[in-house]
Amino acid sequence: MNTSSTQDWNALDDDAFRALIRSRFEADYPTHLRYTSRRLRWHENGEWYRHMSAMGWIAPAWPVAHGGMGLSPTKLLIFHEEQERWGIGRFQDHGILMVGPVLIRFGTDAQRERWLPHILSCEHIWAQGYSEPNAGSDLASLRTEARIEGDEFVITGQKIWTTLAQDATHMFVLARTDKQAKKQAGISFILVDLTSPGVRVRPIRDLAGHEEFNEVFFDHVRVPIDHLVGPLNAGWDVAKALLGFERIHIGSPKLPQYALGILAKLAQLRGCHTDPVFKARFNALRMDIEDHCDIYARFVEIVKRGEPLPDEVSVLKILATETFQRAADLILETAGPAAQLHGSVPIGDGLVDLLGPFYKAMPASIYGGSNEIQRNILAKNVLHL
Ligand SMILES: Cc1cc2nc3c(=O)[nH]c(=O)nc-3n(C[C@H](O)[C@H](O)[C@H](O)COP(=O)(O)OP(=O)(O)OC[C@H]3O[C@@H](n4cnc5c(N)ncnc54)[C@H](O)[C@@H]3O)c2cc1C
Missing domain, CATH: 1.20.140.10 (Butyryl-CoA Dehydrogenase, subunit A, domain 3)
Known part of the structure; x- marks a missing residue:
């Protein structure tokens, strides 16, 4: 049952809110997934998140008008504290934590209508495409390029350390759209469907034997130009706002x-x-x-x-x-x-x-x-x- 749309969470006393959230987590969260020592894969905890989605609890920080719980900062902290206390595994939440807030702040109405409902329903799972070989701490050195051809971007380059990209359907990518401009000034924030031709995702096996990271290669990947979020070449400001x-x-x-x-x-x-x-x-x-x-x-x-x-x-x-x-x-x-x-x-x-x-x-x-x-x-x- 979706309780979020009918409930004014912020009207509840903090202790009552904590007790309610706690009892729900304790009753519903699968015990064998508590305090796992690695990031869970979507096939392991996707069901839990679809359950959270059905309850209307998937996006605690988003405003109610956009389908979130609209929690105040205090209530949001309580929500996260209770998740941590019960050892609830983090899911592939870049859509909830990053893409949603970015679209709410920088997107157009059409973009919000198009993308937000799919994030809330867990149909679209997002990965974060920032880091590249030689562009980690010094992110502004990134070289993945998005060239404009008609009404499309053509993206070529490589990302690395992309958490759980193998489970993602989409990726938000920082790409260079002006090679002449100074480092930060020529970067754009672009939404990419990972099923597009030319995308290749290659998992990296870590010390523990898990495949949490990936390399993601883009070989002339065509992306509609309306997948640009914020102004062209202003992707650095969008990324920083996160x-x-x-x-x-x-x-x-x-x-x-x-x-x-x-x-x-x-x-x-x-x-x-x-x-x-x-x-x-x-x-x-x-x-x-x-x-x-x-x-x-x-x-x-x-x-x-x-x-x-x-x-x-x-x-x-x-x-x-x-x-x-x-x-x-x-x-x-x-x-x-x-x-x-x-x-x-x-x-x-x-x-x-x-x-x-x-x-x-x-x-x-x-x-x-x-x-x-x-x-x-x-x-x-x-x-x-
Ligand atoms: C678990 C995990 C998940 C990640 N998930 C993602 C993801 O989903 N998407 C994504 O885009 N990226 C992801 N990353 C990548 C992460 O953002 C980068 O690893 C990080 O920014 C560091 O970059 P780097 O690995 O290239 O190291 P480098 O930047 O090459 O740094 C190497 C070493 O030099 C030090 N160093 C670098 N510059 C300076 C400086 N100016 N002063 C002092 N010391 C310096 C660093 O601290 C580090 O010790 C993930 C990383 C990890 C570990």
Whole structure:
């Protein structure tokens, strides 16, 4: 049942809203998909998201007028906190998190009518086509080209590290539309149907044996010109506008807290919880995670007030990912020989994937702007060095 269109979520008291969301997640989300150590594929969690779509809960941040839940910043934080608390796997959500908000802000009425309903119904699954070989941190060096021929773009080039592109039906692509202009000035934001002739998606197998990333090749791919979002050559501004409110989620303390919980259980089981060296390292990590929680709470207050996040928010991503990596490393050290086991092993009263946090923590300091880039932002924009 679609409850969203009839319900004024923001009229609910925060605690009542939290209880309602929590009970629904706990009752409906498949237990075997909780806290997975890798990104789930669409064949694994697509059904859950179609369920969320049917309830009208698929787009919590979108305005009601566009089919979303229209949650206030506070309610939205509660929604995400409850998803994280219950270990709900993230799906291929670039359509919800990126394409929808971009179309709502920069698209035409015709584009919104055409694309938004397919995102809400989960018929269109989107991938993010930004990074290229030699254009990651320095994204503006991208070389994929979109040439205009009549009423079409002809796209040629290559993207890389494209998360779950093999499950996507569409991709939003940053492409160079003016080779003479200075770096950022000649880039456009274009929507591409991945079934178009000339598109080739090649999965990359990672250290854990999963195929989460892809290379995507474009060989003279023809795309109607009305798939351009925002003005021609203004794609950089469109892409930048996406770096707003979401920056708080990437700095959430939930993952390090989860890893610390595994570590505490494991240490009890292996009898090292009384070892002074282990205790010193564990407590140092625990206190750093607590400090992180306090800093996170300060930024949450800014979001609740509806104010834009300042550049200082970069500190959250650094703290979240580096404490997560320390916890993941300590889990492996503490596990001893069991750390070599692939998949879940019995720990205490449950099954735990000991290598899972390690695999998940490693890339976390790279995606969403690497930690070195976050440090550059802090150095330049906050400390004015
Ligand atoms: C899990 C994961 C999912 C991803 N999903 C997607 C996706 O769906 N779509 C997409 O487009 N991209 C995706 N990416 C790519 C991601 O955006 C890039 O990996 C990231 O921008 C870094 O670029 P790079 O890998 O080319 O490294 P580089 O930019 O080459 O950096 C290499 C190293 O040099 C450091 N470095 C670079 N420049 C500087 C500098 N100016 N100062 C100091 N240090 C510097 C970096 O911090 C890094 O340690 C994903 C990446 C990961 C890990």
